[in-house]
Amino acid sequence: MLKKSKFITVAALTALLVAPLSACGSSNEGGSGTNEGASGDQTTITYFSWANTKKVSKIIETFEKENPDIKIDVSGAAGGANEYVQTLMTRISGGQVPDVFHISTATKNDVISGGWARDLTNEPFMKGLDPTGVAQYTVDGKAYGMTPTVWMGTIIFNKKLLKDVGYDKVPTTLKEFNEMGKKLNEKGITPYMEDPNVISGSFVPMLGGWYAKNAPASDQELFDGKETFEKQWTPLLTQWQTMIDSNTMPKTVVGVPKDQIQQLFLQGKLAMYRSGMWDAGTIREAGIEFEAAPFPAFEGGEAFVGGGPDSPFAISSKIEGKKLEAAQKFLSFINSEEGLKLLDSEVGQLSSSANWKAEVPAEFKDVYDNYIQTGKYYWLNWPKNGPVMAKEMTAQFQLMIQGTETPQQAAANLDAKWSK
Numbered sequence: 001m002l003k004k005s006k007f008i009t010v011a012a013l014t015a016l017l018v019a020p021l022s023a024c025g026s027s028n029e030g031g032s033g034t035n036e037g038a039s040g041d042q043t044t045i046t047y048f049s050w051a052n053t054k055k056v057s058k059i060i061e062t063f064e065k066e067n068p069d070i071k072i073d074v075s076g077a078a079g080g081a082n083e084y085v086q087t088l089m090t091r092i093s094g095g096q097v098p099d100v101f102h103i104s105t106a107t108k109n110d111v112i113s114g115g116w117a118r119d120l121t122n123e124p125f126m127k128g129l130d131p132t133g134v135a136q137y138t139v140d141g142k143a144y145g146m147t148p149t150v151w152m153g154t155i156i157f158n159k160k161l162l163k164d165v166g167y168d169k170v171p172t173t174l175k176e177f178n179e180m181g182k183k184l185n186e187k188g189i190t191p192y193m194e195d196p197n198v199i200s201g202s203f204v205p206m207l208g209g210w211y212a213k214n215a216p217a218s219d220q221e222l223f224d225g226k227e228t229f230e231k232q233w234t235p236l237l238t239q240w241q242t243m244i245d246s247n248t249m250p251k252t253v254v255g256v257p258k259d260q261i262q263q264l265f266l267q268g269k270l271a272m273y274r275s276g277m278w279d280a281g282t283i284r285e286a287g288i289e290f291e292a293a294p295f296p297a298f299e300g301g302e303a304f305v306g307g308g309p310d311s312p313f314a315i316s317s318k319i320e321g322k323k324l325e326a327a328q329k330f331l332s333f334i335n336s337e338e339g340l341k342l343l344d345s346e347v348g349q350l351s352s353s354a355n356w357k358a359e360v361p362a363e364f365k366d367v368y369d370n371y372i373q374t375g376k377y378y379w380l381n382w383p384k385n386g387p388v389m390a391k392e393m394t395a396q397f398q399l400m401i402q403g404t405e406t407p408q409q410a411a412a413n414l415d416a417k418w419s420k
Contacts, residue, residue: 042071043322045330048091048098049076050084050311051278051347059342063333070326080198080258081106082394085387092116099319100327102311103137103145105379106386111314112137117144118315125332128354133309136381145312148335149349152276152377153201153306154292154367156283161189161271170272170293172303174206174239177296181248184271191248194274195258199380199390200397201274201306203240205295208378209304210236222418223383229414237400237407239298244401254398278348280361292367294376305367307377310349385418392417 049056053076060072075098077083085106091097092114103111111117119142120126126134129148137145155170162168165183181191194201211218221227243249253261262279264270266286276292283290294303313334315327333339340356343349350368351358360368371377382389396413399405405413 042069043326044071044073045099045319045323045326046073046075047330048084048088048101049074050102050104051349052076055278055347058346059334059339062338062342063330066333067326067329070329072330080195082198082387082390085390089387097316097318099316099323100330101314101316103314104311104386105136105381106390108137109384109386112139112144115317118317120144120146120315120331123328123331125328125335128335130309130352133312133352136309137312145314146331146335147309147312148340148351148353148355149310149343150352150372151307151310151349152292152364152367152372153205153274153379154276154364155192155202155272155295156265156275156279156290156292157272158265158268158270159289159291161187161268170296172294172296174242174296174298178242178246178248181243181246185247190250190264190270192243192272192274193249193253193256193261193264193270195261196254196256196398196401197258197394199393200240202243202295203237203397204380205304205306205378206240206298206301207233207236207380208306209295209376210298210301211378212304212376213301219380228411229418230408230411233411233414234408236298237411241400241407244403249401251401251403254401276348277350277361277364280348280363290363292364294367294371302376303371305371305377306379307372308379309352385420389414389417 047060053074056074056076060074064070064072077087081104084102085104088098088101088107089110092111097116103117121141121143123146126143126146129146130150133147133150134143134145137143137147157170159168161184162170162180165180165187167180171177171180184191207219217227217232222229222232244251261270261273262275262282265273266283266288268288294305297303313331315324315331319327334343335353335355337356340351340353340358344351344358350360392414396405396410400407400410
């Protein structure tokens with residue numbers, strides 16, 4: 001859930017982000033004025049992509065071919081969401097604001113309150129967008145992000161490996177999920193893994209499923225100080241920990257890069273992992289019959305998936321003239337039928353824009369119809385200190401997985417960090 005919060009200066013925020021950067025910006029990413037970046041009849045704009053630069057290369061090539069007077073200097077952050085957030089905020093603090101970049105739930109308050117993003121409310125390319133996505137990045141009646149796609153964070157499972165132990169589907173309760181994990185372990189197959197270097201892709205949707213059945217319990221109670229993480233989350237973290245205790249997710253997952261997790265799945269050594277449509281093409285190429293499933297429910301909850309609007313495109317408030325016009329053209333292309341088709345085919349992002357209706361892949365149709373379309377999806381949106389809390393939560397979960405911290409200690413540490 002979202003609400004306004006106090007602004008934390010970028011300098012102070014950056015000081016807290018002690019992890020090394022995974023990517024560096026190009027020298028012309030400042031966006032300092034009118035036509036900087038123009039060379040002859042060609043205007044260059046910088047784009048800091050949320051997706052892997054290889055995945056967006058065809059999008060950039062197609063746009064540049066149709067707009068030969070514009071060149072896009074694209075860069076990305078090696079790694080996941082945490083690396084993107086760290087790199088973006090460091091670039092901003094150093095005066096290297098990309099001309100086009102992505103806001104996220106972690107950076108929304110700091111980027112918008114700091115005046116780094118341009119008001120896009122009346123831009124023509126905002127037409128046809130899903131109001132839910134627009135509202136999430138609207139402050140004081142002004143829209144700062146263009147998000148024409150949605151994401152689904154699910155369990156991806158190897159249908160053959162599950163069938164070998166007597167299952168056609170992923171169980172929808174955590175107890176049954178762990179029982180299936182035991183059977184997979186007996187066959188020498190690792191049951192489940194997720195990237196431990198970002199916020200837990202399983203706990204958050206499972207939390208959402210518990211909230212859905214336990215009103216008035218909510219994340220807003222935590223954010224308003226009516227509840228503590230220790231009181232609300234300890235019983236849920238204790239349940240989540242059973243995945244580790246039962247070896248459904250091995251302790252050795254800490255330190256395993258997400259690319260290696262995917263490789264284990266492609267090699268048939270891993271039955272399930274947390275992923276989404278962005279990996280569908282690679283899995284199909286490997287010849288694996290797979291399907292997407294929701295995350296199992298905590299006791300007293302219901303099965304849920306992770307999901308919501310994709311991190312939206314934003315335009316730097318520091319550019320104008322030809323650079324601004326070029327950035328506006330780029331976003332217009334993105335929210336066109338051609339651009340949306342490319343986001344779907346190349347990046348694995350599902351259009352939520354009225355400008356093109358995507359056809360959901362068969363492997364994801366059940367999850368899309370029965371969870372996304374019915375509102376059974378959730379993600380944690382920190383209303384303040386987003387990067388700091390995301391980093392702290394990631395660290396606490398790693399310690400729980402390794403067995404060096406209890407669920408109660410992890411929750412208490414989140415309280416301590418939140419109250420600062």
